[in-house]
Amino acid sequence: MNQLKFKLLKSTCLGLTCLLAVVAKGEAASAPRPPNIVIIYCDDIGFGDLSCYGATKINTPNLDQLAAEGQRFVNAHATASTCTPSRYSLLTGEYSFRNQGAHILNGDAPLLIPPGTPTLPALLQKGGYTTGVVGKWHLGLGAGNTDWNGEVKPGPLEIGFDYSFIIPTTPDRVPCVYVENHRVAGLDPTDPIEISYQHPVGTDPTGTDHPELIRYTADKQHSGTIVDRISRIGWMKGGQAARWKDEDMAATLLRKAQQFLEQNQAKPFFLYYAVHDVHVPRAPNDRFLGKSQCGIRGDMVLELDWCVGEFMAALRRLNLADNTLVVFSCDNGPLFEDGYNDGSLKAANGATPAGPFRGGKYRIYEGGTRLPFITWWPVQIKPGVSDALISHVDLLASLASLAEINVPNNAGTDSENLLPTLLGRSPVGRQNLIEQSEKGLAIVQADWKYIPAGNVVRWGAASRPGNTAGPADWAEAQLFNLAQDKGETNNLAAKYPEKMQGLAELLEKIRTPKEKQP
Numbered sequence: 140m141n142q143l144k145f146k147l148l149k150s151t152c153l154g155l156t157c158l159l160a161v162v163a164k165g166e167a168a169s170a171p172r173p174p175n176i177v178i179i180y181c182d183d184i185g186f187g188d189l190s191c192y193g194a195t196k197i198n199t200p201n202l203d204q205l206a207a208e209g210q211r212f213v214n215a216h217a218t219a220s221t222c223t224p225s226r227y228s229l230l231t232g233e234y235s236f237r238n239q240g241a242h243i244l245n246g247d248a249p250l251l252i253p254p255g256t257p258t259l260p261a262l263l264q265k266g267g268y269t270t271g272v273v274g275k276w277h278l279g280l281g282a283g284n285t286d287w288n289g290e291v292k293p294g295p296l297e298i299g300f301d302y303s304f305i306i307p308t309t310p311d312r313v314p315c316v317y318v319e320n321h322r323v324a325g326l327d328p329t330d331p332i333e334i335s336y337q338h339p340v341g342t343d344p345t346g347t348d349h350p351e352l353i354r355y356t357a358d359k360q361h362s363g364t365i366v367d368r369i370s371r372i373g374w375m376k377g378g379q380a381a382r383w384k385d386e387d388m389a390a391t392l393l394r395k396a397q398q399f400l401e402q403n404q405a406k407p408f409f410l411y412y413a414v415h416d417v418h419v420p421r422a423p424n425d426r427f428l429g430k431s432q433c434g435i436r437g438d439m440v441l442e443l444d445w446c447v448g449e450f451m452a453a454l455r456r457l458n459l460a461d462n463t464l465v466v467f468s469c470d471n472g473p474l475f476e477d478g479y480n481d482g483s484l485k486a487a488n489g490a491t492p493a494g495p496f497r498g499g500k501y502r503i504y505e506g507g508t509r510l511p512f513i514t515w516w517p518v519q520i521k522p523g524v525s526d527a528l529i530s531h532v533d534l535l536a537s538l539a540s541l542a543e544i545n546v547p548n549n550a551g552t553d554s555e556n557l558l559p560t561l562l563g564r565s566p567v568g569r570q571n572l573i574e575q576s577e578k579g580l581a582i583v584q585a586d587w588k589y590i591p592a593g594n595v596v597r598w599g600a601a602s603r604p605g606n607t608a609g610p611a612d613w614a615e616a617q618l619f620n621l622a623q624d625k626g627e628t629n630n631l632a633a634k635y636p637e638k639m640q641g642l643a644e645l646l647e648k649i650r651t652p653k654e655k656q657p
């Protein structure tokens with residue numbers, strides 16, 4: 140931490156004593172270490188899934204404590220309503236629509252982020268941080284035709300991470316094994332892995348052929364090779380000893396995240412802890428099964444909360460709490476069932492995972508990208524609630540600023556430095572925001588949101604009650620005033636054509652690469 144950063148913290152600190160407390164925890168007062176940074180990023184959790192965000196059917200005490208001790212944001216967004224694009228933006232500081240390949244990837248997709256890209260972990264690594272990723276990756280691995288029995292690369296280690304322990308894609312896609320650094324963890328070389336997304340491989344039963352062997356039925360896409368009594372997307376043979384147990388996934392990832400803290404506590408570190416809950420297939424550990432009032436999906440919310448509690452306990456046990464910023468959020472909004480007939484919709488019990496917002500995962504409406512977002516660092520962040528407009532794309536510039544690292548011109552194209560806002564010292568957020576769904580883009584500026592005609596997906600309406608969209612939504616441009624109409628039900632396009640035109644022009648300007656702008 141140099142003089143400049145010292146001044147920033149001093150000027151924005153709630154009191155000099157808190158800064159001195161941070162310094163005192165460092166190795167020497169003359170060279171205080173920059174703070175550790177942890178991003179806990181969960182999967183398919185909505186704005187209304189946590190009790191600190193208004194959930195009444197599910198109790199999340201550990202996340203509630205995080206929120207009560209930190210800043211709870213109510214207008215923070217992932218860049219997209221699906222996984223791969225959001226995670227791409229989180230790590231690169233670039234809107235995912237700028238990369239044509241940033242769509243939901245299969246397990247045989249090559250690495251989406253080119254090695255050498257100045258990503259968030261790469262910048263922090265260059266600034267002296269030890270960097271790690273534990274959990275769901277879903278940004279591609281290898282250069283094409285990956286051999287899962289050899290060195291699996293390029294991957295996280297080639298774009299800025301010193302350590303990785305990852306689910307390669309999603310828990311519902313093959314290969315159903317963890318990859319630790321460059322190798323499949325626990326692989327028996329005499330039982331090599333082969334996967335395909337084009338045709339069956341091996342002789343393992345599939346969901347299509349052997350529905351009697353699976354715990355719940357699935358759609359055609361999710362009816363490939365059966366692993367742990369769940370049929371997956373794609374086909375897989377071999378790697379029996381390395382295959383994961385879905386019920387143990389949360390504890391396995393948690394332990395690896397805790398080990399990263401234990402092994403790297405002596406120096407500044409950055410950990411991207413990508414919890415798999417509550418993505419499908421839903422197979423919570425027995426200790427959570429049936430414990431919520433909202434079926435198996437609710438049980439996984441409890442599992443997520445437990446993971447956060449256990450992780451934070453480790454952080455405190457290692458005396459790292461005073462010098463660690465924790466950011467909690469999620470990659471995209473919620474839905475009940477997603478390819479598996481796991482009973483989540485029927486068991487919903489009136490829960491509203493997207494809170495007051497319309498839509499959810501895959502959608503352009505607010506439920507798709509407006510998500511829980513909490514920053515926690517008790518000695519530096521005063522508890523509070525912020526309605527500042529924030530995107531996960533801003534974490535690159537903001538966290539680089541915290542770590543006192545310059546962001547080169549070719550990094551974080553769309554990332555804004557909102558560090559004072561993240562630390563609860565400024566109410567100011569972004570001026571505008573782009574949201575992305577599986578179908579297209581929308582733009583938010585202040586209270587207004589514009590969705591160009593044709594950007595509303597037509598399928599899957601039943602996955603969330605109230606998520607229906609009709610022909611008018613599909614065909615017409617939409618303009619909403621989010622301050623007055625959180626649920627995006629009153630289309631004001633005909634009433635305010637100039638407002639809509641202005642937003643359309645702004646969207647076009649932002650989506651045009653800077654080098655092509657007039």
Ligand SMILES: [Ca+2]
Pocket residue numbers: 182183221222418470471
């Ligand atoms: Ca997701």
